[in-house]
Amino acid sequence: MSDKKKILLADDDVDYLFQTKLHLKQAGYEVIQAESQREAEEVLQSVKPDLAIYDLMMETEDSGFILCYKTRQKYPDVPIIIATAVASETGVSFGLNTEEEQRWIKADLYLEKGIRKEQLHKEIDKLLNS
């Protein structure tokens, strides 16, 4: 039995998937990758990850939210990160800007996709150890 923590990583950007998977593996995590919301849902059927990282826009514009919701239902204790390139700085609200909206969308953390990998590791660590 490996004691590596399992991370489910869902993103339809194959490059992001490749790079992030590489970083996470180097940091000592086991990574299960999914290229779509559908694939991620299939994984969730049989595997309970220790943490999940979801892209927001995959098949649909809110795929990430749907995955969050479904993950919460099945595994209420699995922390979830939404990683997105959707910019909040454009001033265009897309549903994460107010505290209220952050409450009804059940992710633990929102990360901009451009963040440095050290920061990503730190955030994951925090969530896994909380």
Place this chain on the structure above:
Amino acid sequence: MLVVDDEPGICSGVQRILQRFTVSYPFMDEDRGFKIHEAYTGEDAIDFIKQSPPDIVLLDNKLPGIQGTEVLEYINKNNRDIIVMIITSYASLELAVKATDQGAYDFIPKPFTPQELKSAMENVTKNIFLRSMTKRLNKEGKEVRFQFLSVLSHELKSPLNAVEGYLQLMQERQAGHDISGYDQVIERSLQRIKGMRTLIMDLLDLTKIQSDEKDKKYEEVNLTETARGAIESINPYAIQKDVTVQLHGEEEVRVYVDPNDMEIVLNNLISNAVKYNYDGGQVDITIGRDEDGVRIQVSDTGIGMKKEDTEKLFQEFVRIKNDQTKNITGSGLGLSIVRKVVDLYGGRIDVDSQPEKGSTFTVFLPIKTYKSETTTL
């Protein structure tokens, strides 16, 4: 919540059961409890609703004065937001079913267990919550569909992130010191940059067609010529994919249009027909005309798509995502731009597609055409 029942026992029972009961729901900020009011007749119930409309009415069918159905009718007419649950005895189940047809949300048979009441209330509460959420979203003009700018920045930042990530990977010599170890990384970066360039070109097209009418430069254009130009520019890619592109129809179909617009339409449709084709496939372009206008038809023998996909095809940033399309780059703007142009000319665009067989895009533009004899260049 208003409980309407002539049996005080029911009212107090409901009070007791729901007193400490709360409903939680993943999307809800906090758990919801119930504040219960009682009415023993339909008349009292209507008075109460007039003064302070509740969220939920738990309504007994059989009341001493006016019947439950009449209260339901009143609510339907005046307070459509209220959710009505009918309490009914098993004997009058049929009536209850009828009531749900008349606008009651659901019914609960009497006698009910505390658990039955609770789960019914749970459903109702969720329904109320979702309704209020939808209402609020609509009110604020926030549709689930994100606005153009935020999607655009997403589309522009994704390739930047990807390329940046690959450069960092190289900077850290992740695959050793030999440059050939990075071939794939370089290839992917180039691909992403190419995709970004396509997006920027498409955006320029979009601003061009959205520019003022006065900026439009109308002139006589031979559509067959425009189509040839479009074929020429896609040709290198067509050769690479071994796709044969053929142009049919008349030598000259002259129309009075902004040449930019027609280039946008033909370039997009023809390049799509090549892009989403199988290797060795075929593209047929037909430009025809009749007294009503011109018809541009582009058919391919490519991967095609399902009916439900064709419906969203013309929306901005919509790309049909599946295993066959995942390696094809595109901005997701092309067809939305084509449709905008077509709309501008009061035309129509239709698509007919079959998975794995191919697609046919037909553009009809209600514009006057000229024959070469009738015009001079």
